[in-house]
Amino acid sequence: MDSIAALAFGTVFVLGITVGSFLNVCILRIPAGESVVTVPSHCVSCGKRLHWFELIPVLSYLFLRGRCLGCKSRISAQYPLIEAANGVIWCVLFQHYGPEPDFLFACPLCSALLVMSVIDARTREIPPGINLFALVLGALRLLFHLSEWPQYAAGFFAVSVPLLLVLILSGGKGIGGGDVKLMAACGLFLGWKEILLAFFLSCLFGTAVHLPRMAIGKAGKGLALGPYLFAGVFFALMWGNSVINKLV
Numbered sequence: 625m626d627s628i629a630a631l632a633f634g635t636v637f638v639l640g641i642t643v644g645s646f647l648n649v650c651i652l653r654i655p656a657g658e659s660v661v662t663v664p665s666h667c668v669s670c671g672k673r674l675h676w677f678e679l680i681p682v683l684s685y686l687f688l689r690g691r692c693l694g695c696k697s698r699i700s701a702q703y704p705l706i707e708a709a710n711g712v713i714w715c716v717l718f719q720h721y722g723p724e725p726d727f728l729f730a731c732p733l734c735s736a737l738l739v740m741s742v743i744d745a746r747t748r749e750i751p752p753g754i755n756l757f758a759l760v761l762g763a764l765r766l767l768f769h770l771s772e773w774p775q776y777a778a779g780f781f782a783v784s785v786p787l788l789l790v791l792i793l794s795g796g797k798g799i800g801g802g803d804v805k806l807m808a809a810c811g812l813f814l815g816w817k818e819i820l821l822a823f824f825l826s827c828l829f830g831t832a833v834h835l836p837r838m839a840i841g842k843a844g845k846g847l848a849l850g851p852y853l854f855a856g857v858f859f860a861l862m863w864g865n866s867v868i869n870k871l872v
């Protein structure tokens with residue numbers, strides 16, 4: 625890797641972990657219905673307002689040894705993990721897309737899906753605001769791919785309509801309404817082939833992880849699909865094209 629590429633990846637990583645610390649705020653506050661922008665960052669245990677040096681992504685957690693300066697209570701390892709994960713995801717996307725418009729759309733989509741995954745795993749709810757955000761991203765991205773609009777329009781319906789039928793036929797038990805909307809928004813972003821692949825993979829991942837956990841009694845029958853949908857969408861973003869080209 626030459627020095628310019630190293631600088632580019634370094635910049636993407638720093639931006640990624642910085643946005644990652646905002647994602648932590650979203651994960652914490654969206655389910656509680658709090659504002660993600662107007663309330664200053666504070667310790668969740670003692671409420672102490674955080675200094676700038678307590679807010680440096682990943683590093684602050686390491687320097688503070690995972691404890692609040694004020695009340696010494698433990699800070700969840702989720703904070704540095706989400707920050708680092710977002711930095712790594714953005715670098716992987718940059719490696720894949722390079723400095724193209726699609727990169728600028730894929731980053732916020734994956735970050736939003738990361739937030740959605742953690743919230744869904746915890747609360748079994750996909751926040752409507754995240755689905756709306758993904759939908760707007762898909763619509764804006766479409767402006768750069770206008771000549772291929774039919775495949776993206778078809779993507780909006782390809783998975784969401786069958787899931788909507790499951791939702792209606794099962795009386796709301798088979799799947800969540802949030803999952804249906806998420807698949808519509810991501811379908812508009814990915815196009816019909818990739819969203820079908822993404823959903824198929826999500827089911828595979830979900831089954832592969834959930835069945836063994838159910839067998840050893842660590843998980844109930846219910847399953848938060850969100851994290852698996854994110855995994856499927858991410859795989860389709862990165863490798864969907866090459867997989868589909870090999871199949872057809």
Ligand SMILES: [Zn+2]
Pocket residue numbers: 667668669670671672692693694695696697
């Ligand atoms: Zn504290």
